[in-house]
Amino acid sequence: FYEFTKKSWNNIELGINTGNFSTNTGAFISKGLFNNKHLNLGLGSGIFMIDRINFVPIYFKNFYDIYPLNRQSTFRLFAENKIGFSLGKDFGSEDYISINGGFFWSPSIGIKKSSGKKHISLKVGYLLQGYSSEHNNWSWWWGPIDIFPGQNITNDTIRRDGYFNRMTISLSVLF
DSSP states (O other): OOOOOSSEEEEEEEEEEEETTEEEEEEEEEEEEOSTTTEEEEEEEEEEEETTEEEEEEEEEEEEEEEESSTTOSEEEEEEEEEEEEEEEOOSOOOEEEEEOOEEEEEEEEEEEEETTEEEEEEEEEEEEEEEEEEETTSTTOSTTOOOTTEEEETTEEEEEEEEEEEEEEEEEEO
16 A cells, blocks of 8 residues: 655545435545644535535545555545535526525545555545525426425525535545
């Protein structure tokens, strides 16, 4: 297993989040410092979409190598956590009157493989994203099928406030 000798790390991550009968994509990038190869803290940002809302999180990230799968293995089991705040924006579709992001949290567990001077990982996790939104009820996208907790419909305007809960699957490269 390749152990990094440098003091910092970079991470690029692509993934999907699923829930409420929809699947959306996301991309994240982060930079951090190594701390004895076990508890590594960094800062990151990215973009992902849920329910036609684009969220741009700014978060702290840390990961911890739990243990190698065996002594000669090039694979390791690890845990990761991202926690921060997201800004919400409707890029292009203009369905929303107003959007606010909120608390962002994404713990995950995965397997990483040492490949040359980088680590490639596959992980499964959970995403909790706070939000509040207002949109018109006239759009074809919105209607009686969309049932969300915390939804309030008055004067043809739908107001929602709460949290999106999603399962995530992602692939990342650490170098």
